[in-house]
Amino acid sequence: MSRIYYALSIAGTDPSGGAGIQADLKTFSALGAYGTTVVTSLVAQNTRGVQSVYPIDAAFVVAQMESVLSDARIDSAKIGMLGQASVIRAVAAKLQKYPIPWLVLDTVMVAKSGDALLDEDAVTSLRDILLPLASIITPNLPEAAVLLGCAPAVDEHQMRLQGRALLTLGCQAVVMKGGHLAGGASPDWLISPEYELRFDSARVATRHTHGTGCTLSAALAALRPRYDDWPQTLRAAKAWLQQALLHADDLRVGQGIGPVHHFHEWW
Numbered sequence: 001m002s003r004i005y006y007a008l009s010i011a012g013t014d015p016s017g018g019a020g021i022q023a024d025l026k027t028f029s030a031l032g033a034y035g036t037t038v039v040t041s042l043v044a045q046n047t048r049g050v051q052s053v054y055p056i057d058a059a060f061v062v063a064q065m066e067s068v069l070s071d072a073r074i075d076s077a078k079i080g081m082l083g084q085a086s087v088i089r090a091v092a093a094k095l096q097k098y099p100i101p102w103l104v105l106d107t108v109m110v111a112k113s114g115d116a117l118l119d120e121d122a123v124t125s126l127r128d129i130l131l132p133l134a135s136i137i138t139p140n141l142p143e144a145a146v147l148l149g150c151a152p153a154v155d156e157h158q159m160r161l162q163g164r165a166l167l168t169l170g171c172q173a174v175v176m177k178g179g180h181l182a183g184g185a186s187p188d189w190l191i192s193p194e195y196e197l198r199f200d201s202a203r204v205a206t207r208h209t210h211g212t213g214c215t216l217s218a219a220l221a222a223l224r225p226r227y228d229d230w231p232q233t234l235r236a237a238k239a240w241l242q243q244a245l246l247h248a249d250d251l252r253v254g255q256g257i258g259p260v261h262h263f264h265e266w267w
Helices: 018-031 060-071 086-098 122-134 141-148 156-167 211-228 230-246
Strands: 005-011 033-039 042-045 049-055 077-078 102-105 176-177 188-191 196-199
Touching: 005 018, 005 060, 018 033, 018 077, 018 211, 033 060, 033 077, 033 211, 077 211, 086 122, 102 122, 102 211, 122 141, 141 156, 141 176, 156 176, 156 188, 156 196, 176 211, 188 230, 196 230, 211 230
Parallel strands: 005 033, 005 077, 077 102
Antiparallel strands: 042 049, 176 188, 188 196
């Protein structure tokens, strides 16, 4: 019997099931990890957008983290939507008390619909307090630009330069996601102090990409304890996500941008 690994998602909710905590739990389950959660925001959203956000008080976020981390072994964690500077500071403090071997930070700032998910005053806290604790971060090009205070990359050369610049902020590795680049390919660059590796993926002809970023970062958290390094982990995560995108049209969720198919291997 293979070893069971235990993953934690610290993120907001999505009642339509395509992103956030719900997508993370599906991803963990699909990839063979036991999922635990800490909810940071209650989000009223669907495939057409975000209708309302109800922030969770930082003290209650801390209470949830204490409940999980003082009791259960956690092999890896994914951090998604945090929303407020107070929550970011609280999460960072708890992670210093309870270090987790593999910490994936999805620097989520804007939903697929364009709705803001992170307060402007929280960006500084994310960059200065939480990012240095991360084993790996997974920004898309607009998010990387916000963190660096520059214009978004428009080609792969700029992606690599910005990835290197993000390393200087304290994280151990960066996945620069190239989905916003023009063209038929959607290359990602995995950048660490030791290497710069290109991961190419053909664009999938589907509009149903809701929760793709959440799902990739959760897949990295679920798979990292099973592999020797980040290149192997990212390769496996992207191969699984590519199939989830290829099967996204099999689902019929909502009237807008639907989710990827997390359980394409079974349904």
